[in-house]
Amino acid sequence: KAGVTQTPRYLIKTRGQQVTLSCSPISGHRSVSWYQQTPGQGLQFLFEYFSETQRNKGNFPGRFSGRQFSNSRSEMNVSTLELGDSALYLCASSLDGIAGETQYFGPGTRLLVL
Amino acid sequence: GENVEQHPSTLSVQEGDSAVIKCTYSDSASNYFPWYKQELGKRPQLIIDIRSNVGEKKDQRIAVTLNKTAKHFSLHITETQPEDSAVYFCAASSRSSASKIIFGSGTRLSIRP
Numbered sequence: 001k002a003g004v005t006q007t008p009r010y011l012i013k014t015r016g017q018q019v020t021l022s023c024s025p026i027s028g029h030r031s032v033s034w035y036q037q038t039p040g041q042g043l044q045f046l047f048e049y050f051s052e053t054q055r056n057k058g059n060f061p062g063r064f065s066g067r068q069f070s071n072s073r074s075e076m077n078v079s080t081l082e083l084g085d086s087a088l089y090l091c092a093s094s095l096d097g098i099a100g101e102t103q104y105f106g107p108g109t110r111l112l113v114l
Numbered sequence: 115g116e117n118v119e120q121h122p123s124t125l126s127v128q129e130g131d132s133a134v135i136k137c138t139y140s141d142s143a144s145n146y147f148p149w150y151k152q153e154l155g156k157r158p159q160l161i162i163d164i165r166s167n168v169g170e171k172k173d174q175r176i177a178v179t180l181n182k183t184a185k186h187f188s189l190h191i192t193e194t195q196p197e198d199s200a201v202y203f204c205a206a207s208s209r210s211s212a213s214k215i216i217f218g219s220g221t222r223l224s225i226r227p
Binding site: 031033035042043044045048050055056058090094097098099100101102103104105106107108 | 145146148150156157158159160163165203207208209211212213214215216217218219220
Protein backbone atom coordinates (compact mmCIF):
# COMPACT_ATOMS: atom_id res chain seq x y z
CA LYS A 1 0.00 0.00 0.00
CA ALA A 2 1.16 3.51 -0.69
CA GLY A 3 1.93 5.55 2.39
CA VAL A 4 0.49 8.86 3.50
CA THR A 5 1.28 11.62 1.03
CA GLN A 6 1.26 15.38 1.50
CA THR A 7 1.40 18.22 -0.98
CA PRO A 8 3.09 20.53 -1.40
CA ARG A 9 6.28 19.54 0.40
CA TYR A 10 7.56 23.09 0.73
CA LEU A 11 5.79 26.41 0.73
CA ILE A 12 6.83 30.03 1.19
CA LYS A 13 4.19 32.62 2.00
CA THR A 14 4.10 36.16 3.37
CA ARG A 15 2.28 37.42 6.41
CA GLY A 16 -1.43 37.93 5.90
CA GLN A 17 -1.75 35.39 3.11
CA GLN A 18 -3.61 32.14 3.42
CA VAL A 19 -2.46 28.61 2.60
CA THR A 20 -4.04 25.23 1.90
CA LEU A 21 -2.23 21.98 2.54
CA SER A 22 -3.34 18.58 1.32
CA CYS A 23 -3.08 15.09 2.78
CA SER A 24 -3.93 11.77 1.17
CA PRO A 25 -4.24 8.95 3.70
CA ILE A 26 -3.33 5.32 3.26
CA SER A 27 -5.97 3.57 1.19
CA GLY A 28 -8.76 2.38 3.47
CA HIS A 29 -7.90 4.74 6.31
CA ARG A 30 -10.77 7.01 7.28
CA SER A 31 -9.21 9.03 10.10
CA VAL A 32 -6.83 11.90 9.32
CA SER A 33 -5.12 13.95 12.01
CA TRP A 34 -3.04 17.08 11.58
CA TYR A 35 -0.07 18.18 13.69
CA GLN A 36 2.16 21.23 13.79
CA GLN A 37 5.83 20.57 14.53
CA THR A 38 8.14 23.39 15.61
CA PRO A 39 11.51 23.31 17.38
CA GLY A 40 10.09 25.18 20.35
CA GLN A 41 6.70 23.53 20.80
CA GLY A 42 7.32 20.03 19.47
CA LEU A 43 4.45 18.11 17.93
CA GLN A 44 1.08 19.68 18.64
CA PHE A 45 -2.30 18.22 17.70
CA LEU A 46 -4.40 20.48 15.47
CA PHE A 47 -7.51 18.44 14.66
CA GLU A 48 -8.78 15.11 13.43
CA TYR A 49 -11.31 14.30 10.73
CA PHE A 50 -13.33 11.15 10.33
CA SER A 51 -16.09 10.58 7.79
CA GLU A 52 -15.90 14.20 6.65
CA THR A 53 -16.49 15.49 10.20
CA GLN A 54 -14.12 17.12 12.63
CA ARG A 55 -14.08 14.77 15.60
CA ASN A 56 -11.30 16.16 17.79
CA LYS A 57 -9.71 19.56 18.04
CA GLY A 58 -6.56 20.92 19.66
CA ASN A 59 -5.89 24.36 21.08
CA PHE A 60 -5.25 26.38 17.97
CA PRO A 61 -6.97 29.62 16.90
CA GLY A 62 -9.82 29.65 14.40
CA ARG A 63 -7.40 30.70 11.65
CA PHE A 64 -6.57 27.00 11.42
CA SER A 65 -9.31 24.98 9.80
CA GLY A 66 -9.68 21.81 7.84
CA ARG A 67 -11.99 19.56 5.95
CA GLN A 68 -12.21 16.03 4.71
CA PHE A 69 -13.62 14.75 1.48
CA SER A 70 -15.63 11.62 0.79
CA ASN A 71 -12.48 9.79 -0.36
CA SER A 72 -10.89 10.59 3.05
CA ARG A 73 -8.40 13.06 1.61
CA SER A 74 -8.06 16.03 3.90
CA GLU A 75 -7.06 19.65 3.52
CA MET A 76 -5.87 22.09 6.13
CA ASN A 77 -6.21 25.83 5.71
CA VAL A 78 -4.45 28.60 7.58
CA SER A 79 -5.75 32.12 7.02
CA THR A 80 -4.06 35.44 7.81
CA LEU A 81 -0.65 33.84 8.18
CA GLU A 82 1.65 34.97 10.98
CA LEU A 83 5.41 34.56 11.27
CA GLY A 84 4.83 32.07 14.08
CA ASP A 85 2.95 29.76 11.73
CA SER A 86 6.25 28.74 10.15
CA ALA A 87 6.48 25.05 10.91
CA LEU A 88 6.39 21.52 9.58
CA TYR A 89 2.78 20.43 9.18
CA LEU A 90 2.31 16.69 9.46
CA CYS A 91 -0.77 14.67 8.80
CA ALA A 92 -1.29 11.13 10.01
CA SER A 93 -3.84 8.53 9.06
CA SER A 94 -5.31 5.51 10.78
CA LEU A 95 -8.11 3.10 10.01
CA ASP A 96 -10.82 4.49 12.25
CA GLY A 97 -8.97 6.62 14.78
CA ILE A 98 -9.98 4.38 17.66
CA ALA A 99 -8.02 3.57 20.79
CA GLY A 100 -4.79 1.75 20.16
CA GLU A 101 -4.66 2.21 16.40
CA THR A 102 -1.32 3.15 14.91
CA GLN A 103 -1.16 6.54 13.24
CA TYR A 104 1.01 6.65 10.14
CA PHE A 105 2.60 9.98 9.34
CA GLY A 106 3.11 11.67 6.02
CA PRO A 107 6.39 13.40 5.08
CA GLY A 108 5.02 16.79 6.03
CA THR A 109 4.69 20.20 4.42
CA ARG A 110 7.31 22.70 5.50
CA LEU A 111 5.76 26.18 5.59
CA LEU A 112 7.87 29.30 5.83
CA VAL A 113 6.09 32.59 6.48
CA LEU A 114 8.08 35.73 5.67
CA GLY B 115 -5.61 19.73 30.24
CA GLU B 116 -3.67 16.79 28.89
CA ASN B 117 0.08 17.00 29.16
CA VAL B 118 3.00 14.65 28.55
CA GLU B 119 6.40 15.50 29.96
CA GLN B 120 9.52 13.83 28.59
CA HIS B 121 13.06 13.62 29.96
CA PRO B 122 15.86 14.04 29.14
CA SER B 123 15.75 16.42 26.19
CA THR B 124 19.14 15.20 24.99
CA LEU B 125 20.93 11.93 25.68
CA SER B 126 24.35 10.76 24.56
CA VAL B 127 25.40 7.17 25.13
CA GLN B 128 28.32 4.99 24.08
CA GLU B 129 27.58 2.51 21.34
CA GLY B 130 26.58 -0.78 22.93
CA ASP B 131 25.29 0.83 26.13
CA SER B 132 21.63 1.22 27.08
CA ALA B 133 19.47 4.32 26.78
CA VAL B 134 16.41 5.14 28.87
CA ILE B 135 13.84 7.86 28.16
CA LYS B 136 11.14 8.67 30.68
CA CYS B 137 7.71 10.24 30.33
CA THR B 138 4.89 11.20 32.63
CA TYR B 139 1.29 11.95 31.68
CA SER B 140 -1.39 13.97 33.40
CA ASP B 141 -4.66 12.55 32.06
CA SER B 142 -5.65 9.54 34.13
CA ALA B 143 -7.94 8.44 31.28
CA SER B 144 -4.94 7.86 28.99
CA ASN B 145 -4.86 4.27 27.87
CA TYR B 146 -2.56 4.11 24.84
CA PHE B 147 1.12 5.07 24.79
CA PRO B 148 3.01 5.00 21.49
CA TRP B 149 6.66 5.85 20.95
CA TYR B 150 7.82 7.43 17.72
CA LYS B 151 11.29 7.78 16.25
CA GLN B 152 12.06 10.68 13.94
CA GLU B 153 15.31 10.72 12.01
CA LEU B 154 16.62 13.99 10.66
CA GLY B 155 14.43 15.27 7.84
CA LYS B 156 12.09 12.30 7.99
CA ARG B 157 8.60 11.59 9.26
CA PRO B 158 7.91 10.19 12.74
CA GLN B 159 7.61 6.40 12.71
CA LEU B 160 6.06 4.21 15.37
CA ILE B 161 8.63 1.94 17.01
CA ILE B 162 6.64 0.43 19.85
CA ASP B 163 3.42 1.03 21.77
CA ILE B 164 1.79 -0.16 24.95
CA ARG B 165 -1.78 -0.24 26.20
CA SER B 166 -2.87 0.47 29.74
CA ASN B 167 -3.72 -3.16 30.50
CA VAL B 168 -0.08 -4.19 30.01
CA GLY B 169 2.88 -3.33 32.24
CA GLU B 170 5.71 -4.10 29.86
CA LYS B 171 6.29 -4.85 26.20
CA LYS B 172 9.46 -5.84 24.41
CA ASP B 173 10.49 -5.95 20.77
CA GLN B 174 14.06 -7.09 20.20
CA ARG B 175 16.31 -4.34 21.58
CA ILE B 176 13.55 -1.97 22.63
CA ALA B 177 11.14 -2.24 25.52
CA VAL B 178 8.55 -0.03 27.10
CA THR B 179 7.31 -0.12 30.68
CA LEU B 180 4.17 1.48 32.10
CA ASN B 181 3.34 2.38 35.69
CA LYS B 182 -0.31 3.46 35.67
CA THR B 183 -0.36 4.34 39.36
CA ALA B 184 2.51 6.78 39.00
CA LYS B 185 1.48 7.79 35.45
CA HIS B 186 4.98 7.01 34.21
CA PHE B 187 6.14 5.17 31.13
CA SER B 188 9.65 4.61 29.82
CA LEU B 189 11.49 3.51 26.70
CA HIS B 190 14.53 1.28 27.06
CA ILE B 191 16.95 0.67 24.20
CA THR B 192 19.65 -1.93 24.81
CA GLU B 193 22.87 -2.56 22.86
CA THR B 194 22.56 0.81 21.15
CA GLN B 195 23.78 1.16 17.58
CA PRO B 196 24.62 4.21 15.43
CA GLU B 197 21.29 3.90 13.59
CA ASP B 198 19.48 4.48 16.89
CA SER B 199 20.54 8.14 16.71
CA ALA B 200 17.31 10.14 16.24
CA VAL B 201 14.70 12.14 18.13
CA TYR B 202 12.31 9.97 20.14
CA PHE B 203 8.82 11.10 21.12
CA CYS B 204 6.58 9.54 23.71
CA ALA B 205 2.86 10.13 23.44
CA ALA B 206 -0.46 9.36 25.06
CA SER B 207 -4.11 9.22 24.09
CA SER B 208 -7.33 8.32 25.85
CA ARG B 209 -10.25 6.15 24.83
CA SER B 210 -12.61 9.14 24.69
CA SER B 211 -10.43 11.00 22.19
CA ALA B 212 -8.32 8.20 20.78
CA SER B 213 -7.14 10.02 17.69
CA LYS B 214 -5.94 13.03 19.69
CA ILE B 215 -2.39 12.02 20.50
CA ILE B 216 -0.51 14.25 22.92
CA PHE B 217 3.24 14.16 22.36
CA GLY B 218 6.12 14.73 24.70
CA SER B 219 8.73 17.31 23.78
CA GLY B 220 11.17 14.77 22.36
CA THR B 221 14.57 13.36 23.28
CA ARG B 222 17.52 13.74 20.95
CA LEU B 223 19.52 10.52 21.30
CA SER B 224 23.11 10.46 20.05
CA ILE B 225 25.16 7.27 19.94
CA ARG B 226 28.91 7.80 20.38
CA PRO B 227 31.12 5.38 18.41
